[in-house]
Amino acid sequence: MAREQEAKKIKMKQSVGSRIFDICNTVFMVVFCITILLPFWDVVVRSFSRAQDISYMHINLFPKVWTLDAYKYVFQDNEIITAFVVSVLRTVIGTAIHIIVCCMAAYSLTRTEMPFRRFITAVLLIPMFFSAGMIPMYLNMKRLGLLNNFLVYVLPTGFSIYNTIIIRNYFFSIDKGMEEAASIDGASQVRIFASIIMPLSKPVIATVSLWQMVGQWNSWFDNMVYCRRSSNLITLQYLLRRMLDSLTAATTTASGPEAIGSLVDTNPDTIKAATTILVVLPIVVIYPFLQKYFVKGIMVGAVKG
Amino acid sequence: MEHTKSLRTGSMKKELKKYFPFYMFLLPAIILVILFCYMPMEGLMIAFKDYKMARGIEGSEWVGLKHFQALFSDPNFYRVLGNTLKISIFTLLTTFPITIIFTILVNEILNTKFKSVVQTITYMPHFLSWVVVGTFVYQILSPTGGVINAILIQLGILDKPLYFMAQKDMFVPIYLIANLWKSTGYSIVIYLATIAGIDTALYDAASIDGANRFRRILHITLPAMFPTMCTMLILNIGSLVSVGFDPIFNLYNDATYQTADVISTYVYRKGMIESRYDFSTAIGLFQNVVSLVLVLIANWFARKANPEYKII
Numbered sequence A: 001m002a003r004e005q006e007a008k009k010i011k012m013k014q015s016v017g018s019r020i021f022d023i024c025n026t027v028f029m030v031v032f033c034i035t036i037l038l039p040f041w042d043v044v045v046r047s048f049s050r051a052q053d054i055s056y057m058h059i060n061l062f063p064k065v066w067t068l069d070a071y072k073y074v075f076q077d078n079e080i081i082t083a084f085v086v087s088v089l090r091t092v093i094g095t096a097i098h099i100i101v102c103c104m105a106a107y108s109l110t111r112t113e114m115p116f117r118r119f120i121t122a123v124l125l126i127p128m129f130f131s132a133g134m135i136p137m138y139l140n141m142k143r144l145g146l147l148n149n150f151l152v153y154v155l156p157t158g159f160s161i162y163n164t165i166i167i168r169n170y171f172f173s174i175d176k177g178m179e180e181a182a183s184i185d186g187a188s189q190v191r192i193f194a195s196i197i198m199p200l201s202k203p204v205i206a207t208v209s210l211w212q213m214v215g216q217w218n219s220w221f222d223n224m225v226y227c228r229r230s231s232n233l234i235t236l237q238y239l240l241r242r243m244l245d246s247l248t249a250a251t252t253t254a255s256g257p258e259a260i261g262s263l264v265d266t267n268p269d270t271i272k273a274a275t276t277i278l279v280v281l282p283i284v285v286i287y288p289f290l291q292k293y294f295v296k297g298i299m300v301g302a303v304k305g
Numbered sequence B: 001m002e003h004t005k006s007l008r009t010g011s012m013k014k015e016l017k018k019y020f021p022f023y024m025f026l027l028p029a030i031i032l033v034i035l036f037c038y039m040p041m042e043g044l045m046i047a048f049k050d051y052k053m054a055r056g057i058e059g060s061e062w063v064g065l066k067h068f069q070a071l072f073s074d075p076n077f078y079r080v081l082g083n084t085l086k087i088s089i090f091t092l093l094t095t096f097p098i099t100i101i102f103t104i105l106v107n108e109i110l111n112t113k114f115k116s117v118v119q120t121i122t123y124m125p126h127f128l129s130w131v132v133v134g135t136f137v138y139q140i141l142s143p144t145g146g147v148i149n150a151i152l153i154q155l156g157i158l159d160k161p162l163y164f165m166a167q168k169d170m171f172v173p174i175y176l177i178a179n180l181w182k183s184t185g186y187s188i189v190i191y192l193a194t195i196a197g198i199d200t201a202l203y204d205a206a207s208i209d210g211a212n213r214f215r216r217i218l219h220i221t222l223p224a225m226f227p228t229m230c231t232m233l234i235l236n237i238g239s240l241v242s243v244g245f246d247p248i249f250n251l252y253n254d255a256t257y258q259t260a261d262v263i264s265t266y267v268y269r270k271g272m273i274e275s276r277y278d279f280s281t282a283i284g285l286f287q288n289v290v291s292l293v294l295v296l297i298a299n300w301f302a303r304k305a306n307p308e309y310k311i312i
Helices: A002-047 A069-076 A078-109 A117-128 A134-143 A161-172 A176-184 A189-200 A202-218 A221-226 A236-253 A257-266 A269-304 B002-018 B020-048 B066-072 B075-107 B112-127 B130-140 B147-154 B168-196 B200-208 B213-238 B245-249 B254-260 B263-273 B277-305
Strands: none
Touching: A002 A269, A002 B075, A002 B112, A002 B130, A002 B168, A002 B213, A069 A078, A069 A269, A078 A117, A078 A161, A078 A189, A078 A202, A078 A236, A078 A269, A078 B020, A117 A161, A117 B020, A134 A221, A134 B020, A134 B263, A134 B277, A161 A202, A176 A189, A189 A202, A189 B020, A202 A269, A221 A236, A236 A269, A236 B130, A269 B112, A269 B130, B002 B020, B020 B066, B020 B277, B066 B277, B075 B112, B075 B168, B075 B213, B075 B254, B075 B263, B112 B168, B130 B168, B130 B245, B168 B213, B168 B245, B168 B254, B200 B213, B213 B277, B245 B263, B263 B277
């Protein structure tokens, strides 16, 4: 009791300096959050603005005139629709392949007694430290016939030793008794894996799936390098990237804002903004889940190492 | 002797048979790793060959270290290497202290609701691709309707719009700010987890002993973060020669190559755009070998500093 009062007294004594700190800290945090949100808001405003309104030299907190023109254009543009479909497909298929391959490998790696386990782990682990690099990779894809092929989006990403080890650590925590019981009842390993292990591992599968989904959705480099010329395999990210390209090309070859002005007509900022929204929106929608599971996933990795 | 040997091979066979389904489970992973990690390594040979597409990797002629000689006498290579080192050192010098300060500030927010709102907002950019972040940066700094130009003109600091992204001296600062914008909220997560593990009794005891808030941070929070800080620092040093391709590629343009071009973007342009496959493979090989050595050294140090630390 006396101790508590003592502590209270000390708290009172420090409260002035402490309170000033709290106020400064709160102000700083609010400013920081605004800085994070500003670009998002800016792109929202642009996407709902008329093309002629946004090149003016003042700060637009809201569109001068609200319009859906940019979105109408985006949803009628065949290339953008194709890109959206390709992005969705690669996200769904790529994630499914990744989960199946990694979970199967992880289940095998829980067998500590398995012969050659160390050798196999080493084979799977070495690529984490040394990769062939951009050009050998490209030549390899060419040799495998994967250039301008949808499979190039979903096969090379099919396996990751990092995720496999996270999944394996989770598998270790599953009660061995259940598996043994099933085994005695005559269930095959495939059966045990599919109907006992997998359903019990939903949290880790959800975590890894979300990681992979974000990774797939955000990929563009493989599109640029391996499927540069196939217009029916373009992804949303690369489409946005090309809009950025056409902008920089025009601004650096010509000089001054006049040249940029002429560019706006062919590639309006509003359409770019609406496309950006289309790219960002799915991430924002699944963000609450992401936040929940990402933090958990980091913990899994950190704690069980 | 004979007998035990045959027994051993017999039991080995039995073991292999017992584990057969598990080997099958590993098969897809092994096939993918061979196809996309080991098979490309064959292509590294062209760093020592005069690569002709018609002849293929095997058929091309060996030229020894020709490409490496060309590389080390190429002024562009030194520029690119210098930029890479400069950008990664500056990145380390900014992100590292700012992450720690930001972690402490977030941790000191008393209102838990506000704290979680701050974390939710600042964490978000981590999930965006660099293409999107690049779009944001170009858009905000745009000379036609960009927010920054609009503000600077209204304040009278600039009299006409400045095309920031085409200023070669501004590339590194812009890159560093964009990087902080994207990654600060995410990088504090691991530190906050460390802080969450601190026994609260320590703080209570300290305040009873008269330690004020600042002293509690200095003597309890910071020392608790120290092991994580060491690990992070060492890992960062491991990636000193590998500035990521994505952020540079989405922020640079012809006007800023002088200061922005790093090894990975140079490899891309020489290889994919100019089709000098053999030469750019040599550059990539150089980078990967140096990276590997640095990572191994860093890991060795990390293990010395923290015996609990494991690579994975």
